[in-house]
Amino acid sequence: MGTADDPPSPFLGSDPDPPEFESSKSVCPFCGVGCGIEHANGDKATGWKGSVNQRGEVCPKGVAAFEPVRHEKRLVRPLVRESGTHVVAPWEEALERIEAGVREVVDEHGPESVAFFASSSCTNEENYLVQKIARALGTNNVDNCARLCHSSTVAAMVERFGAGAMTNTLEDVGEADAFLVCGANPAEQHPIAFQSYLSPAVDDGTTLIHVDPRENATTAEADVHLPVTPGYDIPLLNAMAKVVVEEELVDEAFLDERAEGRAAFEAHLEDVDVEANAREAGVDPDDLRAAARAYGEADRAAAFTGMGMSQHHCGTDNVHALINLAVLTGNVGKPGTGINPLRGQNNVQGANDVGARPGDLPGYDPVTDADARDRCAEVWGFEPPAEPGRTQVEWARSVGDDGVRAAVVFGENPAVTEPNANEVADALADLDFLAVIDLFETETAELADVVLPGSSWAEKAGTVTNTDRRVQRMRPSADPPGEARRDLEILQEVGRRLTGPDLAFDYDGPADVFAELTEVTPIYGGMSYGEIGEGYQRWPFPAGAESGTDVLHEGEFASGDRRTELAPVDHVPPADDLADDQLVLTTGRVLQHFNSGALTRRSGTLMRLRGEDVVQLHPDDADARGIEDGDEVRLSNERGAVTVAAEVTPSITRGTVFTTFHYAEPLINVLTGDALDPVAKIPEYKHSAVTVERV
Numbered sequence: 245m246g247t248a249d250d251p252p253s254p255f256l257g258s259d260p261d262p263p264e265f266e267s268s269k270s271v272c273p274f275c276g277v278g279c280g281i282e283h284a285n286g287d288k289a290t291g292w293k294g295s296v297n298q299r300g301e302v303c304p305k306g307v308a309a310f311e312p313v314r315h316e317k318r319l320v321r322p323l324v325r326e327s328g329t330h331v332v333a334p335w336e337e338a339l340e341r342i343e344a345g346v347r348e349v350v351d352e353h354g355p356e357s358v359a360f361f362a363s364s365s366c367t368n369e370e371n372y373l374v375q376k377i378a379r380a381l382g383t384n385n386v387d388n389c390a391r392l393c394h395s396s397t398v399a400a401m402v403e404r405f406g407a408g409a410m411t412n413t414l415e416d417v418g419e420a421d422a423f424l425v426c427g428a429n430p431a432e433q434h435p436i437a438f439q440s441y442l443s444p445a446v447d448d449g450t451t452l453i454h455v456d457p458r459e460n461a462t463t464a465e466a467d468v469h470l471p472v473t474p475g476y477d478i479p480l481l482n483a484m485a486k487v488v489v490e491e492e493l494v495d496e497a498f499l500d501e502r503a504e505g506r507a508a509f510e511a512h513l514e515d516v517d518v519e520a521n522a523r524e525a526g527v528d529p530d531d532l533r534a535a536a537r538a539y540g541e542a543d544r545a546a547a548f549t550g551m552g553m554s555q556h557h558c559g560t561d562n563v564h565a566l567i568n569l570a571v572l573t574g575n576v577g578k579p580g581t582g583i584n585p586l587r588g589q590n591n592v593q594g595a596n597d598v599g600a601r602p603g604d605l606p607g608y609d610p611v612t613d614a615d616a617r618d619r620c621a622e623v624w625g626f627e628p629p630a631e632p633g634r635t636q637v638e639w640a641r642s643v644g645d646d647g648v649r650a651a652v653v654f655g656e657n658p659a660v661t662e663p664n665a666n667e668v669a670d671a672l673a674d675l676d677f678l679a680v681i682d683l684f685e686t687e688t689a690e691l692a693d694v695v696l697p698g699s700s701w702a703e704k705a706g707t708v709t710n711t712d713r714r715v716q717r718m719r720p721s722a723d724p725p726g727e728a729r730r731d732l733e734i735l736q737e738v739g740r741r742l743t744g745p746d747l748a749f750d751y752d753g754p755a756d757v758f759a760e761l762t763e764v765t766p767i768y769g770g771m772s773y774g775e776i777g778e779g780y781q782r783w784p785f786p787a788g789a790e791s792g793t794d795v796l797h798e799g800e801f802a803s804g805d806r807r808t809e810l811a812p813v814d815h816v817p818p819a820d821d822l823a824d825d826q827l828v829l830t831t832g833r834v835l836q837h838f839n840s841g842a843l844t845r846r847s848g849t850l851m852r853l854r855g856e857d858v859v860q861l862h863p864d865d866a867d868a869r870g871i872e873d874g875d876e877v878r879l880s881n882e883r884g885a886v887t888v889a890a891e892v893t894p895s896i897t898r899g900t901v902f903t904t905f906h907y908a909e910p911l912i913n914v915l916t917g918d919a920l921d922p923v924a925k926i927p928e929y930k931h932s933a934v935t936v937e938r939v
């Protein structure tokens with residue numbers, strides 16, 4: 245028993261009297277599908293008939309979404325660092341320390357020495373405030389973890405089409421005759437999109453082609469599986485393009501009207517040998533031809549792209565290769581077609597739309613565009629800086645003299661999720677000042693000077709934008725527990741303290757912030773918080789629209805051009821060379837856990853479903869190393885080492901091993917490397933050379 249003199253605990257513990265939950269219609273805090281969920285009995289959530297989950301269906305993570313909200317380790321009081329350890333502090337002291345810590349660094353080293361991490365798991369209004377704080381302070385150093393997932397996809401799609409989002413909608417893709425799912429596993433990562441939109445189409449005869457080095461729940465419904473060797477998607481997609489051209493499956497009318505560069509593209513294909521490329525990519529040439537025919541012959545074919553494509557140091561080129569196939573076959577700009585990146589978190593699309601990007605203002609106009617800066621200045625009362633900021637991976641490599649010296653991390657856990665984690669830990673520890681706003685004392689928060697207890701999804705109102713560009717509203721089911729505060733209020737207060745007492749951060753709740761952000765974010769122009777109601781508004785949202793634009797690039801591309809260029813791309817060898825006995829480590833996700841696991845490791849239900857990480861290893865690779873199913877194995881390379889149990893299974897392609905990155909122990913990202921895509925700066929999470937040994 246504590247005495248009256250004991251300091252109060254920072255954690256919720258077994259508070260006998262937490263605020264009651266009421267049932268209000270909100271949006272799931274996990275993936276970008278954006279299902280409607282609300283409180284049910286006990287700790288469980290249930291679906292309401294939302295605009296996406298129209299029958300109220302939800303996946304296991306959605307059902308468990310209230311469990312972390314009331315976890316005993318939920319932070320309910322601010323923490324500050326004293327002599328190396330965290331102690332509870334009053335809010336006023338914690339906020340003063342943030343003000344002093346950031347101010348000192350800015351005064352001595354300039355605003356470019358501060359980095360802000362926005363959160364794809366938080367609302368548009370919150371992310372809008374984070375980027376506004378950074379820019380008011382005088383830096384464009386604001387990014388979010390979309391840098392780590394679809395930045396390469398967005399870069400390629402913006403270059404080719406003028407917009408980086410899903411070209412189509414979950415509803416209309418069901419009209420496709422073929423699905424090409426490349427480097428994505430929607431059956432586990434976007435479960436309701438798969439169950440409710442893709443799978444029914446497959447049951448009705450749509451051909452599903454799955455390009456993935458592993459057989460997983462998506463492959464289980466596929467007609468053709470191409471078990472590509474990680475990093476070899478360009479040879480595979482180029483060979484598919486060659487088959488499409490050789491077998492005259494191109495869309496002549498579309499190429500005439502909407503494309504340029506056909507001659508150069510076909511000349512480039514002359515050097516492509518389908519059999520050789522298939523072998524290089526580790527797939528059967530006949531299967532590759534079958535896939536190309538299914539995609540090319542389909543009246544309408546929709547492509548989906550995920551991390552298997554984007555998370556390479558040639559991620560942008562990978563997506564260019566996929567776009568080439570869509571353009572060749574005329575599969576853009578109509579229902580049942582397109583290039584459809586399945587977005588990560590419930591608001592990764594929105595965090596980027598509202599400008600939490602170092603190179604772009606709200607609505608994706610570059611910071612270098614003087615007119616766009618003026619547009620913001622008129623509303624903000626200050627002009628944002630013109631020089632692009634640092635990206636979320638580059639910041640850590642810059643910590644020190646001329647680089648970043650202070651960071652404010654809002655709702656991210658980079659100590660677990662950024663590549664080459666040992667270096668990231670050093671960078672975080674070397675900062676002069678680190679503030680974290682989170683629900684838990686995460687692995688990142690442990691390194692912070694100040695940790696503020698924010699509000700969970702279940703305690704906030706605001707808007708989030710899902711994978712198919714629909715802006716929906718969240719509604720609170722309870723007040724934050726203990727002394728935890730609403731994120732929006734925290735950010736307003738931090739904004740006022742860091743940038744002065746003018747009116748830039750005075751708002752009357754999320755509707756007020758939303759109204760302002762629609763003024764500076766052209767794709768959200770005309771949307772209304774009130775009119776979204778329990779439905780949605782989809783961007784782009786032309787004046788007078790009821791719900792927004794469904795299929796993009798009809799008639800002309802979002803770039804304003806009627807035509808796009810075919811873009812020949814060559815294979816780029818992976819960054820890590822493989823020594824003789826090494827295997828390729830590729831990393832990713834499972835159904836039950838989410839990203840750094842900060843929320844899902846704190847759900848009893850999800851931990852019961854999958855408590856520990858394993859490494860998937862092909863039986864031949866296991867035999868060659870004397871490894872049996874269940875053995876502890878050591879994965880190592882020059883960057884680090886981890887120990888994890890083996891799951892010996894033929895579902896992974898030979899020469900490749902797979903683990904998740906959902907656990908702090910083992911911390912898989914100690915093995916991933918520093919190579920970045922030159923355009924998008926996305927890390928190569930999907931290919932690292934590792935030595936695999938029995939312990």
Ligand SMILES: Nc1nc2c(c(=O)[nH]1)N[C@H]1C(S)=C(S)[C@@H](COP(=O)(O)OP(=O)(O)OC[C@H]3O[C@@H](n4cnc5c(=O)[nH]c(N)nc54)[C@H](O)[C@@H]3O)O[C@H]1N2
Nearest residue numbers: 393427428429433474475550551552588832833835838839
């Ligand atoms: N359950 C669950 N759902 C999630 C998340 C989660 O953590 N858990 N996270 C959310 C987030 S932030 C994101 S970004 C999305 C990501 O969703 P996905 O893109 O589906 O994510 P991953 O599992 O990382 O990778 C997809 C597939 O790529 C395959 N792959 C690996 N290397 C290669 C390669 O070189 N080429 C090809 N073609 N395939 C390869 C992997 O085997 C894997 O099955 O999921 C979101 N939804």
Ligand SMILES: Nc1nc2c(c(=O)[nH]1)N[C@H]1C(S)=C(S)[C@@H](COP(=O)(O)OP(=O)(O)OC[C@H]3O[C@@H](n4cnc5c(=O)[nH]c(N)nc54)[C@H](O)[C@@H]3O)O[C@H]1N2
Nearest residue numbers: 389393655656657661681682698701831839840842905929
């Ligand atoms: N090896 C490997 N590494 C990867 C990837 C991979 O495929 N392989 N994928 C990458 C990808 S695609 C992504 S998106 C990143 C994800 O990287 P992160 O964004 O760092 O991971 P999350 O676990 O989603 O972190 C979210 C944090 O926000 C907190 N949080 C959640 N909701 C709220 C809220 O409402 N308010 C506040 N204040 N905090 C909140 C959670 O407690 C958690 O600490 O990981 C990347 N890392």
Ligand code: SF4
Nearest residue numbers: 272274275279303306
């Ligand atoms: S599919 Fe995604 S949004 Fe829907 S309940 Fe599952 S995790 Fe939540």
Ligand SMILES: [Mo]
Nearest residue numbers: 392393588589
């Ligand atoms: Mo992501």
